Amino acid sequence: MATVSDPRDVRYAFSVEWFDVNAQMNRPYSLFYYTVDDTIEMFDLRNHRMFLKRCKYPSLRLADLFVGASVVVFARQLKVTGYADDFTRSQLDTRKEKTCAIIKPHCYEKIGVILEAFQQAGLVVAHMRSLKLTRDQLAEGFQHLHEQPTFSELLDSMAEDFAVALELVGPNAVRALQDLAGPANPEEARARAPTSLRARYGRDGAQNAVHVSATADAAEREIRFFLGSPFPATATCRDCTLCCVLPHAHAAGHTGAILNTILEEGFEVSAIELTQLDRANASEFLEVYRTVVPEYTSMVDELCNGPVVVCEVRGENVVPSFRELCGPVDPEVAKHIRPQSVRARWGESKIRNAVHCTDLPEDGVLECEYFFRILPTHPL
Structure with missing residues (x-):
């Protein structure tokens, strides 16, 4: 008897590029997304071979894949440059x-x-x-x-x-x-x-x-x-602290609610940018935690695992007062001692804890300068 294929098993194909820093060149791939089980695979177009066998990758959703998007697969930042077949183009043109x-x-x-x-x-x-x-x-x-x-x-x-x-x-x-x-x-x-x-x-x-x-x-x-267009950022880099809405929280649709909480608590948001960090930038930004926090590598993984929303936040005694609004690093602890804090409400774990915020008062300006004046822009 012939096997009947599962009608839910639709395969979408995308053309993507990865910039190889060592070789200083873009490497082209085809990325395939299977809807029946939300699995992906990748084919190396340059070397004509399978690069990634079909597997689960929960942090990548079909909604994230559209022309011009940046996505991360196993620490590689991929730029979606187009649809790889006519079926995908016909199915997704209006949906994307x-x-x-x-x-x-x-x-x-x-x-x-x-x-x-x-x-x-x-x-x-x-x-x-x-x-x-x-x-x-x-x-x-x-x-x-x-x-x-x-x-x-x-x-x-x-x-x-x-x-x-x-x-x-x-x-x-x-x-x-x-x-x-x-x-x-x-x-x-x-x-x-x-x-x-x-x-x-x-x-x-x-x-x-x-x-x-x-x-x-x-x-x-x-x-x-x-x-x-290369308009200057609206950041003041004065009397400020940094808030980063982490990739998992942004992907889950919590950015609006988090911003609303910040504004309702009387803080001023003086600059907002959606950006994408590569691993080198994420490692550099979190360098201060390398020898202090055992979860440093996992923190870097999360920070470069998708788009982040960075905000310059201003207010009275802003670094400690905003850190209090964010709550303890561990959301489980936050739920017990600060149940209305950002991490208690939208954090999932010590790594996926919704937001990064500046720890030390002297670092507020430095962290805002890093994102809004030092980093090259990563248009998404």
Whole structure:
């Protein structure tokens, strides 16, 4: 009797590259993802041989695989450069659509809540950064909208202060984000879509919570300008501490809730960036723990195991007070003595404990400088 294949066993194929530091060259692979059991395998295109036999790799999800993404497989940072076959392209093109959102300055205190709404809607945050742009810079970025009657108001609303730009990926992402945002006029949104972001947080047609891309072409232009241009970071590197939302917490969709907790506790988030560390950078950043903490190697593994969200946090006596909000390093201990702390609520273990925060008051500025001024950017 012929064996009937499992209809759930769909294989998706992606073209990926790994930068070999020793050889100073990109090495191409095909990465395959099997949906029936969430396994992966890799084929070495340069040497025409199997590189990784089909196996489980729980930290990599199908949602993480889209063109332009950076993923980590057994400590190798891979860049997804394209789809490796027509089937994958036809199946995932609309499911992996990209769009752009910009959280407007007047909604600064709602950054975490809005980000949480994006994540709960199934939109993957592929890139995120805080921006503070001039009116002229904004006019360049939105030049494709210059004929709209509300163009001047858009520039005014965005030039007021700190904004957060995001590249979001998901099924029919452009339309999904428009539906989540609601009508551009908040009054209309409250009448027609009362649970939408603009209905909940918009003030008027200009201060309407979020800008969202109108079309896929507009999304591509806006992503390229707002997330691809070398604008300076908004970090002050003064009277600050560092918060890193670790890869496991970001992948689980907790970033929005963590940011919301930080802001609700009265801290200022003065810079945000989604970045990807390679092993050398992660080792360098955590070097101070090498001879002190037995879990040092595992800490490095986690820090470079996917995208991290880094934030410059400011406030009164900020390093110790923010460390108290984060809670003890071990989430089990945190649940007993600080049950409302970040690690008690979203940590899983001493290694996967949701966030890194600065330990010593004198290191707050140094850690922020490392991420926002010293490290090369790793666009995702």
